[in-house]
Amino acid sequence: MSRFLGPEAFGKDVPEALRLLPLRFERLAPGRVLVANLVGDTIFLSDDELRRLAALEICLGDGLYERAREKLLVARETDRAWPQILAMRLRSRMSFLSAPTALHILVVTLRCEHSCPYCQVSRRGEMAGTFDMSREHAMRAVDIALSAPPASIKLEFQGGEPLLNFPLIKDVVMAARAKAPTTGKSVDFVIATNLALLSDEILSFCREQAIMVSTSLDGPADLHNRNRPRPGGNSHELAVSGIQRARELLGHDRVSALMTTTEASLNRAEDIVNEYLRLGLGGIFLRPLSPYGFAVKTKWFDRYDAVRWLAFYERGLRHILKINREGHFFPEFYASLLLKRMLTDNQSGYVDLRSPAGIGLGALVYNYDGRIFASDEGRMLAEMGNNTFELGHLRDADYTSLITSQRLLDLVGVSLTQCAPDCSTCPFEPHCGADPVYHHATQGDPVGIKPLSGFCARQKGILKLLLRILDEDGEDAGVLRKWITA
Amino acid sequence: MKPPALTGRANVSGFTGGVSRALVRLAMPSIGPQAAPDAALVRSAADWEAAKASGHRSAVVVGTDCADAAAAFDCVVRLNAELDWLAAGDVMAIEPERRRYRVLWRRSSTHNAFLVTERCDHFCLMCSQPPKDIDDGWIIEEIRNCLPLLPPETCTIGFTGGEPFLDWKRFVPLVAEAQERLPSVSIHVLTNGRAFARTEVVEAWSQLRRDRACVGIPIYSAVDAIHDYVVQSRNALDETVLGILRLKDRGNRVEVRVVLHRLTVERLVETCEWLARNMPFLDHVALMGMEDTGFALANHSALWMDPVDYGDVLSRAVIALADARLKVSVYNLPLCVIPATVRPYAIRSISDWKNDHPEMCAPCAERYRCPGFFTTGRTKLSRGIAPLGNAAASQGHPPGRA
Numbered sequence: 072m073s074r075f076l077g078p079e080a081f082g083k084d085v086p087e088a089l090r091l092l093p094l095r096f097e098r099l100a101p102g103r104v105l106v107a108n109l110v111g112d113t114i115f116l117s118d119d120e121l122r123r124l125a126a127l128e129i130c131l132g133d134g135l136y137e138r139a140r141e142k143l144l145v146a147r148e149t150d151r152a153w154p155q156i157l158a159m160r161l162r163s164r165m166s167f168l169s170a171p172t173a174l175h176i177l178v179v180t181l182r183c184e185h186s187c188p189y190c191q192v193s194r195r196g197e198m199a200g201t202f203d204m205s206r207e208h209a210m211r212a213v214d215i216a217l218s219a220p221p222a223s224i225k226l227e228f229q230g231g232e233p234l235l236n237f238p239l240i241k242d243v244v245m246a247a248r249a250k251a252p253t254t255g256k257s258v259d260f261v262i263a264t265n266l267a268l269l270s271d272e273i274l275s276f277c278r279e280q281a282i283m284v285s286t287s288l289d290g291p292a293d294l295h296n297r298n299r300p301r302p303g304g305n306s307h308e309l310a311v312s313g314i315q316r317a318r319e320l321l322g323h324d325r326v327s328a329l330m331t332t333t334e335a336s337l338n339r340a341e342d343i344v345n346e347y348l349r350l351g352l353g354g355i356f357l358r359p360l361s362p363y364g365f366a367v368k369t370k371w372f373d374r375y376d377a378v379r380w381l382a383f384y385e386r387g388l389r390h391i392l393k394i395n396r397e398g399h400f401f402p403e404f405y406a407s408l409l410l411k412r413m414l415t416d417n418q419s420g421y422v423d424l425r426s427p428a429g430i431g432l433g434a435l436v437y438n439y440d441g442r443i444f445a446s447d448e449g450r451m452l453a454e455m456g457n458n459t460f461e462l463g464h465l466r467d468a469d470y471t472s473l474i475t476s477q478r479l480l481d482l483v484g485v486s487l488t489q490c491a492p493d494c495s496t497c498p499f500e501p502h503c504g505a506d507p508v509y510h511h512a513t514q515g516d517p518v519g520i521k522p523l524s525g526f527c528a529r530q531k532g533i534l535k536l537l538l539r540i541l542d543e544d545g546e547d548a549g550v551l552r553k554w555i556t557a
Numbered sequence: 558m559k560p561p562a563l564t565g566r567a568n569v570s571g572f573t574g575g576v577s578r579a580l581v582r583l584a585m586p587s588i589g590p591q592a593a594p595d596a597a598l599v600r601s602a603a604d605w606e607a608a609k610a611s612g613h614r615s616a617v618v619v620g621t622d623c624a625d626a627a628a629a630f631d632c633v634v635r636l637n638a639e640l641d642w643l644a645a646g647d648v649m650a651i652e653p654e655r656r657r658y659r660v661l662w663r664r665s666s667t668h669n670a671f672l673v674t675e676r677c678d679h680f681c682l683m684c685s686q687p688p689k690d691i692d693d694g695w696i697i698e699e700i701r702n703c704l705p706l707l708p709p710e711t712c713t714i715g716f717t718g719g720e721p722f723l724d725w726k727r728f729v730p731l732v733a734e735a736q737e738r739l740p741s742v743s744i745h746v747l748t749n750g751r752a753f754a755r756t757e758v759v760e761a762w763s764q765l766r767r768d769r770a771c772v773g774i775p776i777y778s779a780v781d782a783i784h785d786y787v788v789q790s791r792n793a794l795d796e797t798v799l800g801i802l803r804l805k806d807r808g809n810r811v812e813v814r815v816v817l818h819r820l821t822v823e824r825l826v827e828t829c830e831w832l833a834r835n836m837p838f839l840d841h842v843a844l845m846g847m848e849d850t851g852f853a854l855a856n857h858s859a860l861w862m863d864p865v866d867y868g869d870v871l872s873r874a875v876i877a878l879a880d881a882r883l884k885v886s887v888y889n890l891p892l893c894v895i896p897a898t899v900r901p902y903a904i905r906s907i908s909d910w911k912n913d914h915p916e917m918c919a920p921c922a923e924r925y926r927c928p929g930f931f932t933t934g935r936t937k938l939s940r941g942i943a944p945l946g947n948a949a950a951s952q953g954h955p956p957g958r959a
Contacts, residue, residue, distance in 0.1 A: 075682060075856065081786040112834060131782040137824060141779045141831050150781075151754075152798035156835050159802060415837065415881070552880055 082131030088148040089127045092157065095498040096121060099535065108143045110160045111413060111501030113538065163416040164501065167425060167433070172474065174422060174434035175216035176227045176447055177243060179204045180236040181439050181454075185265055185301045189333060189371045193364040193454035194231050203236050204439045208465040212437035213247050217254045218470040219435075224251075227261045227285075229447065231439070234268040244280050261285055266313025267301060274320045281325075284317050286310055288328040288350075290336060290343035298333050314350060328352055332359050332383060334374035340387035348394060348401060354557060356404040357387050359529065362512045363451035377528035384529075385536055392540075395550040400557075406537060407554035412502040413537065414555050422446075424504035426488035430460060431479045441465040445479055448508040459511055482507050486517045493521035499534045561642050563660045571615075571632035572653035578699060579653065580661075581634065582706045585645045587611055594706060596632065598645055605629070619643055634658065648706050650699060661703055670715030670745075671700045673728060677720040679749050680789035681775075683818055683853040683860050688719055697727045704738050711739045715747070722752035729761045736766050743769045747814075750774035751793065753800030763807040771810035771840060774801060777821045779831035787820055805838050812841040817890075818853075818860040822867045829874040833881035842878050844871065845906070846889030848931045857937075864894040865941035872896045891918075892927045894941035903928050920944045 093109040096116075104121045107113045116124065120135050124144065129136040139145045146153035181202040183194035195202045204212075216224050226247060228240050244260055251258045260282040277284065288310050289295040295307040310328075317326045328350075330336075330343060340357075347355040359380050366372040375383075391403050408421050418425075422433025423446075430445035437443055441464050444450040449460025460482070462473045473479070486505040488494035494503070509526045510519030521527040541548045572579050583598040584590060586608035596615035597608030608616055614631045620638025634651055636643070636658065646664030651657075662669050674696055677688035707714075714735055721728050732744055744765075750772065752758045762770075774797060777787040784794040804811050813832060815821060821828070825844075832842060846864060847853055853860055864871075871887070875898070878885040887899055888906035895903060905928050918924050921944035930938070 075680070076786070076789055078782070078786045081791065082782040131780070137780045137783075137827070140781065141824075141827050143835075147781065147795075149792070150795050152795045152802065155799060155802055159806075160835065414834075 078131070089129070089145050090148050091125065091127065092144055092146055092153065094144050095496055095500060097498050105498050105538070106142075106144065107498035107501065109157045109501070110143075110164060110416065111499075112142050113413075113498065114138055114142050114144075115542065160416050164412075164418055167418050167420070168427065170221040171432045172219040172435055172470070173221040173223065173420060174225050174227060175212065175219070176229050176434060176436040177204065177209060177212050178229045178231070178436065178439045178450060179209070179233045179239045179243075180231040182235050183230055183232040183265075184235070184267060185232065185299055185306060187299045188365055188369045189298065189331060189360055190365040191361050191363040191448075191451050192229075192231065193451070197235065202231070202439055204239060204437070205441070206239060206242060208437070208441045209239055209243050210246055211465040213243055213250060215435070215437075215443075215465075215468065215470050215473070217247065217250055217256055217258075222255070223257045223259065225259045225261065227263060229263050229436075232265055232268065233262055234264050234273060237268075237273055241276060244276075244282065248280070259283070265299070265301075265306065265310060266317070267306065267309040269309075269313045269316065274317060277317070278320050282321075284321065284326045286314060286326070286328050287331065288314070288346070288352075289330050289333070290339055291346045294335055294339055294342070297335060298331065311350065314352075323351070324353070329356055330358060332357065332375075332380065333371060337375060337379060337383045340383055341390045344387055344390050344394070348399070353400075354402040354404050354407075355387075355391070357384055358405070361448060361451070362509065363448060364454060367455070377525045377532065380525075380529060381532040381536075384533060388536065392547045392550055395553075396546055400553070402554040402557040404557065405533070406551065407557040409502055409534060409537060410551055411555045413534075413541075414552065423506065426486070426494075426500075426503070426505040427483045428486050428505035428507050430482060430507060431462065431474055432483065435462075435473060437465060443468055443473060445482065446508055448512070452508060452512055455512075457511065459517075460508060482517050486510075491518050491521070493527075497521075497531075499531055502534060503530050561660070561663075562639065565636075565640075565658060567651060567656055567658040568635035569633070569651055569653045569656055571630065572651060577652060577654060578695070579632075579651045580699070580702055580706065581615065581617060581649045581651055583617055583643060583645050583647045583649070584613070586613065589613060590615075592706065594648075596634070597630075598643060600641070617643070617649070646708060648703055661699075662707060664708060667713060668715070669711075669713070670717050671696075671703070672718065673697060673700070673716050673721035673731075674719035674723060676723055677718055677749075678723065678751065678790060679720065679793065681852065682787055682789065682820070682856045683816060683847050683851075685848040685851040685853060686717070686719070687851045694724065694727070697724065697731055701731055701734065704735055707739060709739060711742050713743050713745065714739070715745045717747045720749055720752075721746055722748050722758065725752050725758050725761065729758075729765070732770065733765055736769060743771070745771050745773060745812075747773045749788065749793070749797060750800040750804075751796040753804050754796040756803065759800075759803045759807055759809075762804070763809060767807075767809050771812055772804065773812040773814050773843070775814045775816065776828070776832070777815060778824055778828050779835075780824065783820065783824070801836065801839075805836075810840045812843060813839050814843045814845055816845050816847050817862070817864070817867065817871070818847045819862045820860065822862055822870055825867070825870050826873045826877060829877045833877050833883060837881050837883060839883060842883055842885045843904075843906075844874060844885070844887050846887075846928075848889065849937060850931065861937060863939050863941070864890050865939055868894075868896045868899070872898050875899050875902055887928075889928055889931065891930060891939070891942060892923050893921070893943050893945050894939040905929065907931060915942070917942065918944060922946055 096104050096106040098104050102117050104116045105113055106116050123129055124139055181195045182197050182199055184197045247258045263285045266286050289298045292307040296304055299306040314326055360366050360372050362372050388403055394401050408419055411419055422429030436447050436450050438450045442461050443463045445460040445462055462476050462479055486507040488500050488505050494500050506526050507517035511517050580594045581596045582594045584595040586597040586604040589611040590613055596617050597613040599605050599616045599618045601621055609629055616630045617634045619636045619640050648662035650659045650661055674693050675689040778784045781794045785791055801811055875885055885902055886904045887902045892900050907929050914924055914929055923945045
């Protein structure tokens with residue numbers, strides 16, 4: 072039909088000046104290159120395909136042109152829409168910056184009745200003096216929290232064991248509840264507790280004030296009690312009964328638990344997962360030890376490296392996938408965080424995996440002694456004598472002085488993954504984040520040499536594992552895709 | 558059911574003064590005219606008497622003789638008995654010189670759509686309404702005159718073309734007027750979306766009640782050369798996508814439509830994955846069986862694909878969209894030719910005047926919720942057409958990925 076132009080008229084007959092859009096790549100295996108666009112959509116190419124793409128030796132009908140167009144890797148010189156899509160999506164992925172510092176952590180005491188050898192906060196004994204936050208400082212912390220930009224603020228009580236200073240928690244909650252309406256903000260509360268000191272009085276207060284509870288559960292009793300000694304050796308028993316009581320009074324979804332992986336956990340992945348499943352917890356967060364506090368002093372942190380951790384993680388994940396295939400919706404929460412970033416542009420509130428880093432911009436930490444830190448790990452590092460992440464003091468700081476302090480700006484600025492060595496060219500960068508505290512703790516520098524970084528090794532390991540499962544496109548891929556709702 | 562003939566010949570008398578087009582709203586004979594265009598709908602001698610008694614000056618006579626009607630009324634339109642489905646409240650345009658009628662509005666229909674223009678800057682290979690390069694600017698004026706005759710409770714109006722936004726400076730105010738006159742109306746416009754690449758058009762469109770106006774925009778591929786080939790226009794995809802981004806940036810409702818044929822099905826899964834990944838903010842995505850008429854007939858050999866041959870692709874495409882929480886519908890495909898996983902997304906989408914079932918569908922348990930078939934065109938039926946049993950079409954909420 073002469074009235075219609077043939078496909079050549081829109082393809083190879085009109086050689087268009089093409090241009091590469093920003094991309095990153097990594098050769099994962101011989102002949103298998105992972106290529107990511109600016110916002111982290113990925114495809115696998117062969118070495119030759121990558122070469123042709125980079126040289127723009129592609130045209131309609133060769134298959135590569137089509138895939139490269141669909142993945143926003145190339146555009147015509149004159150195109151406006153493709154760069155605009157990338158800009159829009161990048162903006163969505165960075166939207167966390169528009170409402171900084173939603174999380175405010177109050178370390179109401181450093182005292183704890185547990186004596187965990189891996190304690191990363193360097194707890195003090197139950198009877199030690201001067202390790203509780205003063206009421207005056209706590210009220211200042213509430214003021215600062217309520218002057219942060221977001222419309223909903225989360226106050227988290229940390230320790231030590233925060234229930235050892237429960238009267239202060241009560242004061243803070245009542246003060247924040249009274250003050251929030253005058254600032255037009257809503258406030259949520261979380262207590263991070265081992266639940267050993269849970270009482271009816273505490274529970275009914277939590278119920279009245281809709282306070283959420285986050286606890287520690289390392290797995291079955293023998294493993295948990297070995298990791299988390301306390302007088303009586305009954306940490307597991309108290310945690311489990313605490314979870315059950317708290318659920319009954321506060322509601323099933325108001326109680327969550329976190330596990331920490333020790334060397335003794337490494338060959339217990341299935342047992343740990345099954346314990347969470349048995350207790351009716353809605354999923355599990357497989358979490359490694361961090362290089363702070365007693366975990367460093369006792370060398371528990373050094374007892375496994377990223378390779379052993381990843382083997383544990385994969386074993387746990389495979390077991391969790393099997394549970395999901397059997398019909399339970401039971402996500403691994405770290406995977407679901409990463410999947411949300413890989414499959415959507417909706418960014419979660421997770422502050423530890425962002426660039427610009429979540430220090431200060433994601434959270435502020437008010438320490439028992441009045442000092443203010445840019446992150447929870449920052450104050451853990453301070454207990455080890457490294458005050459790099461200290462931003463100010465409750466006696467005189469306000470939100471603006473903290474968030475615009477030169478120290479914070481420098482730490483955030485130098486650690487940007489978008490321009491840090493190795494990160495800037497890494498195809499996983501859009502799904503990763505800067506962790507200046509970890510790198511300062513392990514390498515004495517907020518940027519760090521990434522090939523030497525355990526954080527980097529774990530990140531890449533997990534992301535590659537998830538990509539591999541998604542790429543196989545089997546039943547497990549279907550399970551992972553559903554976790555983005557978790 | 559034979560579909561109604563919306564245009565045809567009419568015997569017209571009395572429209573004097575060289576009017577080339579006149580609007581007529583059908584009225585009950587027993588109730589006198591409420592507005593100048595009202596004409597009594599006369600089907601019997603009794604209607605005729607009633608119309609005279611109630612003061613009607615015009616009449617539309619359907620299938621009855623009423624030989625002396627011309628004497629009794631100023632204006633008379635005679636239509637043949639097949640138009641017995643006409644009812645009070647319907648609006649017609651009469652062209653006295655050409656002795657033709659066009660039905661513009663049927664009160665009983667939920668598929669009323671106004672053709673805004675036959676001009677278009679696309680020349681789609683499968684266009685069911687091939688564009689004409691003519692001056693038809695009068696149509697917008699006719700629609701404007703039609704608006705006061707529509708029932709105030711009207712809840713949907715469609716606008717199609719051609720490309721309605723070619724004359725956006727007159728078309729956007731027309732839509733604004735429709736929204737003003739009809740408080741509960743939702744507007745749906747079929748457009749190629751390219752006009753919205755220009756900020757002044759988006760600006761104007763965004764002044765409307767945005768929650769009650771939606772544009773349906775086709776995207777046939779995320780590969781520029783494929784989309785541009787299908788619509789026969791260079792730079793089409795770039796401008797269309799830019800237009801969608803600008804519309805959504807201003808909070809407008811946007812539906813994307815993908816017509817399914819050989820050229821679009823080849824990369825349908827990739828196209829839908831691209832939509833899911835890059836436009837998760839779309840209000841609706843419709844995957845549409847091709848209406849085998851117009852240019853689709855001219856390009857039949859290049860385009861036709863039996864739906865049973867793309868069932869698997871369609872299923873994966875639907876899942877890719879649904880997994881991204883996009884609202885997705887499948888239009889124009891009978892239930893029996895699509896996989897069971899896709900059936901919950903199938904919508905009765907074909908305008909009632911184009912819709913029919915062949916005789917072999919008589920025993921089918923699902924025929925009343927089946928999207929049905931186009932009666933226009935239909936050169937070729939899928940080899941998959943077969944009556945379904947009771948359990949065949951799954952009920953309930955559309956599932957995501959299993």
